[in-house]
Amino acid sequence: MGLMIDSLKQKMRKKEMILEQILSKERSSSQIKSQLMQNKSLKTIELGERWGLENRVVFRNPSVPLIYQMSMQQGQECGTRGDSINSTGALVAYSGKKCGRVPKDKRIIIDSVTEKDVWWGDVNIPLSKESYIEVERIALEYLGSQEKLFIIDGYAGWDIKHRLRIRVFCTRPYHALFMKNMLIRPNEEELKKDFNGDVDFYIFNAGPQIIQKHIEGVTSEGCVAVNLIERKMVILGTQYAGEMKKGVFGVTHYLFPKQGILTLHSSANEGEDGDVTLLFGLSGTGKTTLSADPKRKLIGDDEHAWSDDGIFNIEGGCYAKCVDLSKEKEPEIFNAVKFGAVLENIEYYSYSNRQVDFSNISITENTRVSYPLEFIPGAKFPAQGTHPKNIFFLTCDAYGVLPPVSLLTPEQAMYHFISGYTAKVAGTEVGVKEPQATFSACFGEAFLALHPTLYANMLAQKIKQHHTNVWLINTGWTGGKYGVGQRMSLKYTRAIIDLIHCGQLKNAQFENFPIFNFKIPKSAQDIPTEILNPRNTWINSNEFDQQLKELALKFMVNFKKYEDKATIDILNAGPKL
Ligand SMILES: Nc1ncnc2c1ncn2[C@@H]1O[C@H](COP(=O)(O)OP(=O)(O)O)[C@@H](O)[C@H]1O
Numbered sequence: 311m312g313l314m315i316d317s318l319k320q321k322m323r324k325k326e327m328i329l330e331q332i333l334s335k336e337r338s339s340s341q342i343k344s345q346l347m348q349n350k351s352l353k354t355i356e357l358g359e360r361w362g363l364e365n366r367v368v369f370r371n372p373s374v375p376l377i378y379q380m381s382m383q384q385g386q387e388c389g390t391r392g393d394s395i396n397s398t399g400a401l402v403a404y405s406g407k408k409c410g411r412v413p414k415d416k417r418i419i420i421d422s423v424t425e426k427d428v429w430w431g432d433v434n435i436p437l438s439k440e441s442y443i444e445v446e447r448i449a450l451e452y453l454g455s456q457e458k459l460f461i462i463d464g465y466a467g468w469d470i471k472h473r474l475r476i477r478v479f480c481t482r483p484y485h486a487l488f489m490k491n492m493l494i495r496p497n498e499e500e501l502k503k504d505f506n507g508d509v510d511f512y513i514f515n516a517g518p519q520i521i522q523k524h525i526e527g528v529t530s531e532g533c534v535a536v537n538l539i540e541r542k543m544v545i546l547g548t549q550y551a552g553e554m555k556k557g558v559f560g561v562t563h564y565l566f567p568k569q570g571i572l573t574l575h576s577s578a579n580e581g582e583d584g585d586v587t588l589l590f591g592l593s594g595t596g597k598t599t600l601s602a603d604p605k606r607k608l609i610g611d612d613e614h615a616w617s618d619d620g621i622f623n624i625e626g627g628c629y630a631k632c633v634d635l636s637k638e639k640e641p642e643i644f645n646a647v648k649f650g651a652v653l654e655n656i657e658y659y660s661y662s663n664r665q666v667d668f669s670n671i672s673i674t675e676n677t678r679v680s681y682p683l684e685f686i687p688g689a690k691f692p693a694q695g696t697h698p699k700n701i702f703f704l705t706c707d708a709y710g711v712l713p714p715v716s717l718l719t720p721e722q723a724m725y726h727f728i729s730g731y732t733a734k735v736a737g738t739e740v741g742v743k744e745p746q747a748t749f750s751a752c753f754g755e756a757f758l759a760l761h762p763t764l765y766a767n768m769l770a771q772k773i774k775q776h777h778t779n780v781w782l783i784n785t786g787w788t789g790g791k792y793g794v795g796q797r798m799s800l801k802y803t804r805a806i807i808d809l810i811h812c813g814q815l816k817n818a819q820f821e822n823f824p825i826f827n828f829k830i831p832k833s834a835q836d837i838p839t840e841i842l843n844p845r846n847t848w849i850n851s852n853e854f855d856q857q858l859k860e861l862a863l864k865f866m867v868n869f870k871k872y873e874d875k876a877t878i879d880i881l882n883a884g885p886k887l
């Protein structure tokens with residue numbers, strides 16, 4: 311034992327000497343130098359070596375300025391443009407060829423346990439253990455071959471009873487800052503207590519490395535392989551940072567329901583009276599935008615869990631879409647673009663004054679900013695809340711026929727949760743260039759590990775127990791389908807949400823919206839009455855009726871695959887032609 315410690319100490323000293331050399335070459339301030347030395351510990355070396363990683367320089371939980379410094383030094387590596395700092399102090403980085411998730415490259419390791427419980431199919435494509443070993447080997451070899459290695463430790467889950475300890479290994483500084491933002495940052499004491507040895511889940515992000523050989527079950531140069539039983543995840547061939555946060559989400563979708571905790575692809579906020587709202591929605595449907603509400607405390611923008619004690623955020627930060635971001639329309643998010651935030655795949659108006667152009671989508675429609683929760687004024691800490699009073703299903707209807715707001719019965723809520731009708735907006739997934747109507751079970755099918763009806767049954771039970779109201783909100787098109795009509799006004803969507811929060815809409819006079827049999831308000835303060843029934847917003851009512859019927863038919867066809875698992879009441883809650 312003593313010999314082992316001596317040899318580790320010797321290695322540590324050797325690395326410290328190399329680090330000294332690097333630092334003295336670089337004109338680094340003494341402050342940064344001392345931060346670096348503090349970060350170096352015997353443990354740091356062990357952490358990498360546990361996985362055969364013997365990099366010359368290891369940064370464990372580096373400070374934000376240090377990440378910036380390393381980012382600036384990185385230059386144009388990894389086939390992407392070099393990182394830079396924008397006029398408001400955010401770190402600007404590029405993910406290269408892939409600017410969105412690649413669901414077709416996601417693999418789940420099949421073993422004797424997962425074989426029986428994972429929801430196998432297009433969402434969860436199996437990969438053998440042998441192939442996983444090869445994929446992991448390539449990733450570790452890449453990570454170990456780079457001069458600098460970053461290690462980020464953080465929790466997933468604000469509820470200390472249920473949180474998971476996550477450790478990320480990566481070589482791009484921007485990935486390190488991204489995960490520092492997105493995980494819950496442990497304090498010194500927690501770091502010592504919870505992150506001294508093995509953790510609950512490891513991410514090996516070797517995104518810059520592509521796969522150049524045949525591996526059974528791998529069908530492209532990229533692979534995002536999740537090993538649920540050994541609690542590890544490997545990323546190869548994509549540098550889009552969103553893969554990491556959604557990877558963690560996928561793992562919670564497997565582990566949490568086994569403890570009776572429901573995982574939710576939703577944002578959440580809290581009113582002055584402590585009332586909690588959940589906003590479910592697929593990417594780009596408004597979870598982040600609508601949850602950042604100055605009248606309410608933000609709990610989180612994307613990934614939550616619902617236990618017997620209430621809801622908690624899984625993340626420590628937000629990852630907002632930036633397309634057309636403006637101070638006028640979304641001031642909270644706009645102001646979060648500052649020192650410590652990461653801007654991904656964004657263009658400048660002018661490279662010399664470093665002002666970013668949020669309207670420029672020449673790199674991708676999926677431009678993003680990641681920032682810690684505390685960048686949103688009045689965010690709630692700890693990011694937890696009581697059982698929700700209201701739930702919004704945000705649907706981005708590309709056909710422009712669903713009402714801006716409908717009150718659902720509990721059975722309709724289940725039917726629409728399982729259906730998850732919405733649109734994939736451009737960019738978040740590679741290959742999606744314009745809004746594409748889709749049915750995404752639980753409004754987040756891509757992240758489900760188990761069968762959708764399992765999550766739906768848990769939601770049904772919780773809604774019933776806590777008397778939660780469920781509303782369907784169309785944040786998509788009105789006045790015609792995509793290309794003809796226009797996107798629902800953000801101002802009106804916000805006004806509708808305000809009316810629900812103050813209790814006014816629940817007491818409005820309702821009328822029946824045909825075929826879908828939704829309750830829609832006849833009038834609502836501050837909202838033009840004609841928009842409440844979308845039929846009024848179409849120039850040609852016959853075309854509207856036809857489109858509505860076609861959509862109903864799509865619902866019916868889609869629901870066929872759930873028929874054997876749904877109750878009669880839920881089946882009856884669907885649209886009727
Ligand atoms: N009526 C609307 N409701 C919500 N978002 C809207 C609306 N109209 C346009 N948007 C835009 O749609 C995008 C929603 O993105 P975001 O809130 O980040 O989605 P998510 O968090 O669900 O991925 C933002 O760019 C927002 O400005």
Ligand SMILES: C=C(OP(=O)(O)O)C(=O)O
Pocket residue numbers: 410411552553556591592593594612629738
């Ligand atoms: C980051 C993603 O999702 P969201 O837009 O919901 O944050 C994603 O799907 O890659």
